Amino acid sequence: MKTIDYWVYLAFSAIKLFLFSLYTDTPFSFGFFLISLSSALLLSSWTLLIRARKRRWILLSLLALHSTLLISDVWYYRYFGDLLSVQLIPSMTQMNDVGGGFLSLIRWTDFLFFADFLLFLLFIFALKKSRTPAQKTNGKLAAVIATVGLLLFSAPLFMSIAKGERWLTGDATSNMREYYELGFWGYHGYDFGKGVVSIFRDPIPSEQDKVLLQKAAADISTVNKGEQPNIILVQLESLQTSVIGQKIGGEEVTPYLNTLKEEMLYFPSFHHQTHEGRTSDAEFVINSSLHPLRTGSVYTRFPDNTFAPLPEALKNGGYDTAAMHAYEASFWNRNTVYEHIGFSHFFSKKDYPDTEKIGMAINDEDFFTTSIEHMEKLKEPYFSFMVALSSHIPFEIPEDKKQLALPGYENELVRNYYHTVHYVDGAVEVLVEELKQRDMWDDSIVIFYGDHDSGLTEAGREMANKLDANGVTEQFELARQVPLWIKPPELTQGETVETVGGQIDVAPTIFELAGIDPGFMLGTSLLSDTERMVVFRDGSFRKGDVYFQPDLTTTPGTGECYSIESGEQIDGSACEPYIDEALDQLRVSDTVIEDNALEYIK
Incomplete structure (x- = not known):
């Protein structure tokens, strides 16, 4: 032939x-x-x-x-x-x-x-x-x-x-x-x-997108309603909700974080909404109340575009704003983005001591204690945003820091994940105790949250098997839920709050606690009675007990609907009313980011 x-x-x-x-x-x-x-x-x-x-x-x-x-x-x-x-x-x-x-x-x-x-x-x-x-x-x-x-x-x-x-x-x-x-x-x-x-391409939104944008737009002014509390926002690397309260061989993985439920508001149904940018996506979503891009990271693709970010609004409301991350300032283009979104100070690797490294940077304990020293030099009220790193993949940790026995676990990466999370648990305890000793705890808004999952949650692999999380809804919760703790000023008793929410809702929550009107935000305060919808980049969403998983092999709007409580697939009519709303939310976010569209409603 x-x-x-x-x-x-x-x-x-x-x-x-x-x-x-x-x-x-x-x-x-x-x-x-x-x-x-x-x-x-x-x-x-x-x-x-x-x-x-x-x-x-x-x-x-x-x-x-x-x-x-x-x-x-x-x-x-x-x-x-x-x-x-x-x-x-x-x-x-x-x-x-x-x-x-x-x-x-x-x-x-x-x-x-x-x-x-x-x-x-x-x-x-x-x-x-x-x-x-x-x-x-x-x-x-x-x-x-x-x-x-x-x-x-x-x-x-x-x-x-x-x-x-x-x-x-x-x-x-x-x-x-x-x-x-x-x-x-x-x-x-x-x-x-x-x-x-x-x-x-000239980044100009279409007429249809302008209509959606105007519909979603809020008052973008910043109003300071009175004396403002200091705000301490801490991002914990790869911390997923499954480790909270988890015991392996009778040992608690996060003994200290488990006790924070007693003195902070704990949100077990909180979700990360990151995509390909992972850690940078988490930072962006938290600080802008917008969605990540479907491809790449806002930090590298659109670092100079206009948003209505949390740090800028707080800065305009009288706050001294500072970001703290003990790695190279240029990594993920943070040195450019942080300044652009309203951080007056950026403390990076050069501003931290050359002490023992765990993973990519100095250990979280030294990072936290040094960050407190930086905070003490800020003018009050201040907004301090800390990005921790010790539990970063590939979860490298010195042998003397491995304190869990972890019987039954054979995958070295999974074992090291639990070891690093256990270490971070202790580092957070050091941070909280230092804040209390320096009178920086009671009157402040303090927030801890996980940026995204471990990346080890795949169905059929060791972590999912051990947690019996191979079903659709169990996989969703394992891969998407990250813990969130919030301490409003003068909180005297902790509480578990069953509200369903996502990272997009954190900035509006901070604005409510600080008494400042938010700018353009797609999220809503987690302290409100609103039953919010948590939308993810692929068009999936959770609203209350229902979870929608889109069918990406066909046109938008088709997919399967599940009950979170039962784990069973349910009639699509329970999800159908919210499908277009979820897609519109993604579209509005993309229009704001890619077309610099806030310029058209300011």
Whole structure:
């Protein structure tokens, strides 16, 4: 057969796409196979215009490139639940934010993606030995294959447009929806095109987006209603709710944090709303009451755009504002972003002693005690935002700090996660006791919260198995719930507050406690009686007892509805009234961030 090398190439490409779906546990429908095959035909048909001997080596190179992109997407998907994008390029220098944790994502079977390279290489040598005469180019066949590819690729797109589906008009909530609609190569091609267009695009919101924005807009003035308390906001790295109250082998993982329920308001149904920016997303959501981007981090993609952030409003209301993070000031572009959103001071690595490191930076205990010294130099009232680091993935901790026995746990990364969290628990105790001894506790608003989960919550793995959290709702709670403690000034008795909320609600809560009117905020105060909806970047949401999990293989608005209490799937009518509201909230947030849209309502 004159073109057998080309057909073998297509067969290997199709097998690898199936392997990708298998490794990522994503659907592989016949329609998805056809759309992916069509883009492969379009991208490779030109090779038939080249003589066979050269073509075979080109096809071998294409297989290697395909495998490299596939395996990279698999690893990225396992951590972020999304695919790589060219818009992540500004964030690539920050990838050590994940660090050695990526090693936990790699499995030896992943390298089967490159098996076709070896097999095709053997195939080339076998063809050489057969002394097959050099063939002419196949122009007619190339044209037919390109035409078939174009028809297969275009037909579902025209059908989607005819139905008025919005996914291709900038309304998608996740890259995965475009992946299912366009196929593997179609997604990456479309993503590349969007990346190029974004360079030249004039960021002006559409009329429809302006209407949504005006509807969501609040009074953006800042009003100081009286004497203001100091505010201490502490972000704890990778702290998920499952560790609070957890015992392993009879030992409490977080003995001190467990007792904080007695003197602070504790919110067990609080959720992180981060996406690909992880820690930087948590900071952004907490301080802006907006959602993270669906691709990349606001800190690296839109650091100079206009928001109505918490630090700026507090600063305008008379507060001295300071951010504290004992790592490189330029990491995640914090030195630029912190100043832009209203922090008057930024204490970074250079402002902390060179003491024992745990993980990326000095240990949390020394970080907290030094941060208190910085706070004492601020003018009152002050807003202090501390970002801790000791429990950062890959959870490296000295042997003498490992105080838990952890019987039954074999995964070293999981064991070290519990060890670092146990250490952080003790560091928080030191912080609270220091604040009390220096009379900085009683009259202040003090808040602790987890920035995101551990990244070790995947169903079927050790942590999920031990916690019996492999069902849909159990997985949601394990991966999304992070603890939150709030101490208003002069609180005399702690309380567990069952209110459902998310990180987007923290800034409005602080404004209420401080007696300052918030600016443009999508969240609502956790101290109000409002039954809020907690929306996540992929369009999923929780409202009260219901949890909606969208079906990203089709158009927005479809998915499955669950009861958190029972863990069972329930009738979709319980979720249906809120689906468009969730999508609109994401759209408003994207418009504010990407189109600098607050300029249009100020």
